[in-house]
Amino acid sequence: MKTYSIALLPGDGIGNPVTEAAWDVLQATAKTSGFSLEGTAFPWSCDFYKQTGAMMPTDGIETLSRFDAILLGAVGWPAEVPDSVSLHGLLLPIRKAFTQYANIRPHRLLPGVSGPLKSGAFDILCIRENTEGEYSGAGGRIHQGTADEVAVETSIFTRKGVERILRFAFEQARMRRGKLASVTKSNAQKYSMVFWDEITRRLAAEYPDVEVTSYHIDAMAARMVMAPESLDVVVASNLFGDILTDLGAAIQGGLGFAASANINPDRSAPSMFEPVHGSAPDIAHLGIANPIAAIWSGAMMLEHLGETPAAARMVSAIEATTKAGIGIIPGRDKTETIARAVLERLL
Amino acid sequence: MKTYSIALLPGDGIGNPVTEAAWDVLQATAKTSGFSLEGTAFPWSCDFYKQTGAMMPTDGIETLSRFDAILLGAVGWPAEVPDSVSLHGLLLPIRKAFTQYANIRPHRLLPGVSGPLKSGAFDILCIRENTEGEYSGAGGRIHQGTADEVAVETSIFTRKGVERILRFAFEQARMRRGKLASVTKSNAQKYSMVFWDEITRRLAAEYPDVEVTSYHIDAMAARMVMAPESLDVVVASNLFGDILTDLGAAIQGGLGFAASANINPDRSAPSMFEPVHGSAPDIAHLGIANPIAAIWSGAMMLEHLGETPAAARMVSAIEATTKAGIGIIPGRDKTETIARAVLERLL
Numbered sequence: 001m002k003t004y005s006i007a008l009l010p011g012d013g014i015g016n017p018v019t020e021a022a023w024d025v026l027q028a029t030a031k032t033s034g035f036s037l038e039g040t041a042f043p044w045s046c047d048f049y050k051q052t053g054a055m056m057p058t059d060g061i062e063t064l065s066r067f068d069a070i071l072l073g074a075v076g077w078p079a080e081v082p083d084s085v086s087l088h089g090l091l092l093p094i095r096k097a098f099t100q101y102a103n104i105r106p107h108r109l110l111p112g113v114s115g116p117l118k119s120g121a122f123d124i125l126c127i128r129e130n131t132e133g134e135y136s137g138a139g140g141r142i143h144q145g146t147a148d149e150v151a152v153e154t155s156i157f158t159r160k161g162v163e164r165i166l167r168f169a170f171e172q173a174r175m176r177r178g179k180l181a182s183v184t185k186s187n188a189q190k191y192s193m194v195f196w197d198e199i200t201r202r203l204a205a206e207y208p209d210v211e212v213t214s215y216h217i218d219a220m221a222a223r224m225v226m227a228p229e230s231l232d233v234v235v236a237s238n239l240f241g242d243i244l245t246d247l248g249a250a251i252q253g254g255l256g257f258a259a260s261a262n263i264n265p266d267r268s269a270p271s272m273f274e275p276v277h278g279s280a281p282d283i284a285h286l287g288i289a290n291p292i293a294a295i296w297s298g299a300m301m302l303e304h305l306g307e308t309p310a311a312a313r314m315v316s317a318i319e320a321t322t323k324a325g326i327g328i329i330p331g332r333d334k335t336e337t338i339a340r341a342v343l344e345r346l347l
Numbered sequence: 348m349k350t351y352s353i354a355l356l357p358g359d360g361i362g363n364p365v366t367e368a369a370w371d372v373l374q375a376t377a378k379t380s381g382f383s384l385e386g387t388a389f390p391w392s393c394d395f396y397k398q399t400g401a402m403m404p405t406d407g408i409e410t411l412s413r414f415d416a417i418l419l420g421a422v423g424w425p426a427e428v429p430d431s432v433s434l435h436g437l438l439l440p441i442r443k444a445f446t447q448y449a450n451i452r453p454h455r456l457l458p459g460v461s462g463p464l465k466s467g468a469f470d471i472l473c474i475r476e477n478t479e480g481e482y483s484g485a486g487g488r489i490h491q492g493t494a495d496e497v498a499v500e501t502s503i504f505t506r507k508g509v510e511r512i513l514r515f516a517f518e519q520a521r522m523r524r525g526k527l528a529s530v531t532k533s534n535a536q537k538y539s540m541v542f543w544d545e546i547t548r549r550l551a552a553e554y555p556d557v558e559v560t561s562y563h564i565d566a567m568a569a570r571m572v573m574a575p576e577s578l579d580v581v582v583a584s585n586l587f588g589d590i591l592t593d594l595g596a597a598i599q600g601g602l603g604f605a606a607s608a609n610i611n612p613d614r615s616a617p618s619m620f621e622p623v624h625g626s627a628p629d630i631a632h633l634g635i636a637n638p639i640a641a642i643w644s645g646a647m648m649l650e651h652l653g654e655t656p657a658a659a660r661m662v663s664a665i666e667a668t669t670k671a672g673i674g675i676i677p678g679r680d681k682t683e684t685i686a687r688a689v690l691e692r693l694l
């Protein structure tokens with residue numbers, strides 16, 4: 001029997017219960033799908049940091065590299081460990097070390113879920129560049145603490161980085177409804193965004209079957225709210241994708257429904273699957289975290305591993321659950337109740 | 348009688364009819380308010396560029412500096428003149444030359460207007476830094492055209508620039524409901540945004556009557572859609588403010604309702620008032636541009652000039668118009684019809 005080795009990184013706060021729920025559903029799915037999942041859990045988190053002084057051991061990346069995929073819960077506990085330590089010590093290094101350059105996030109309303117918009121029907125796949133751009137980490141400050149202080153933050157875009165994410169997006173659009181929206185701000189950022197637009201135009205010639213349109217980020221943010229049904233695949237830089245996917249989460253009813261995959265398309269290293277939500281310190285001890293985003297992320301993991309029918313079964317079970325009214329009102333149902341409901345609906 | 352000299356820059360496309368409509372309403376308001384407005388129109392636009400090779404004459408800024416305020420329509424005609432020429436040749440130089448560092452944009456639903464959100468009641472004032480940050484224009488490209496090409500775009504934040512916009516925002520919050528949301532992305536941009544957060548925290552001590560909260564831009568975008576009623580004054584950098592104000596325009600029913608002011612708070616140079624929308628080449632010849640955003644921007648101009656009761660009369664006339672169902676459905680009513688309806692309702 002085919003066996004996949006999965007690294008489990010529940011992380012902090014609600015990362016723990018939602019990863020447990022996702023893992024239960026994944027195991028149940030595997031059992032009836034003819035493959036098996038072997039999980040190894042790592043306690044890397046802010047607690048781990050407080051005990052050891054690091055978010056993960058020095059050989060953490062090497063350890064993870066031996067797995068077929070990584071399932072992550074959430075990282076961060078700002079009251080005790082600054083985000084600059086926790087995120088930059090665990091989440092972001094994994095994305096970069098494993099060249100998980102495509103962060104993909106599906107945005108649609110699950111059955112029974114009523115989002116904040118009056119209009120209902122949309123089905124968007126956001127693809128966010130995940131390794132460079134505005135989150136390159138380059139910059140500095142001079143005359144610190146004085147009236148003359150200046151801070152600079154430099155976005156770095158490489159042709160390789162931009163080309164590969166755009167190619168990935170064109171391929172995804174081709175497999176969906178053939179429409180690609182590329183998001184920049186080239187009327188105000190003349191170097192990075194003009195560069196991105198140029199590469200988009202050049203690649204468009206190679207994908208005549210994909211209809212590609214360039215939007216400015218401000219116009220796209222408005223469009224996601226005013227006409228989300230007009231969108232199919234949306235591709236954007238690290239920052240713009242970050243913003244648009246939280247907006248996507250909002251229109252799909254909240255972070256409890258927002259799944260994501262950090263994909264290494266070349267399969268030279270493991271990909272990582274995680275709900276978009278954070279560790280939610282405020283509700284972490286109430287037992288009411290919605291595990292749907294984590295379970296959906298687990299389904300994306302199976303899809304990536306090539307177990308497409310099993311992934312589809314998981315998504316169907318999620319849909320049957322929300323359709324039955326379970327897990328659709330934030331904070332109403334217990335994490336366990338929702339997880340059990342999904343398990344019961346696995347066909 | 349007090350007389351204000353106003354520079355009129357209708358610009359391109361629908362900038363023309365909406366500025367005309369706003370000017371008519373402003374004149375009618377002045378007539379019954381005990382002051383007069385003397386307008387001088389300048390044809391600076393993409394047409395002007397095609398005739399002269401520049402978006403404005405070399406002494407354009409000097410000419411404008413003699414006015415009490417500037418009323419602008421819209422700039423740009425991308426099919427004929429690249430945005431990099433039109434915007435960087437007219438709109439952006441004015442904002443910078445006159446140190447119009449505070450771009451303020453009110454977001455609320457006018458009576459009768461039904462936005463895309465199910466929830467209705469919100470009243471947000473977005474304040475965008477308007478002179479530096481992500482739109483500093485610094486950057487470059489190397490190895491151009493090769494596989495190794497790299498583009499960099501550098502955001503530059505100065506203490507002076509950040510402090511003054513935050514102070515302005517604290518003052519506005521104090522005059523409203525006392526709540527300020529400061530928007531950054533300090534968990535991913537460690538120099539510029541951490542700098543902004545530090546200054547916010549320091550200034551907060553000087554404004555104990557204002558409740559200030561820091562949000563990440565992604566979370567704020569989601570909040571504007573999921574819980575806009577929780578927001579009062581929102582302050583953000585040039586880019587983040589740009590995005591949030593288009594989102595604000597979306598939730599208030601569209602760009603036809605989004606007014607803005609580019610304010611020089613020190614009054615060392617004229618301020619500029621403009622609808623958020625662009626020149627809209629696609630509908631420019633249909634006569635259906637909604638002048639409400641431009642008229643509202645005109646009211647913001649009167650407010651800035653100190654004519655507060657007159658500004659309030661204009662806003663009331665706009666509200667009575669939309670309440671009567673006029674101008675609330677995009678594309679249904681003619682520009683003139685809406686303008687006339689506002690004029691008739693001026694009390």
Ligand SMILES: CC(C)[C@H](C(=O)O)[C@@H](O)C(=O)O
Pocket residue numbers: 087242276534535565
């Ligand atoms: C926590 C943060 C660094 C992260 C990001 O911006 O990548 C998060 O917002 C996300 O969207 O995954």
Ligand SMILES: CC(C)[C@H](C(=O)O)[C@@H](O)C(=O)O
Pocket residue numbers: 187188218434589623
């Ligand atoms: C046209 C563009 C340069 C401008 C900006 O980004 O400032 C516009 O989007 C705005 O919001 O006023």
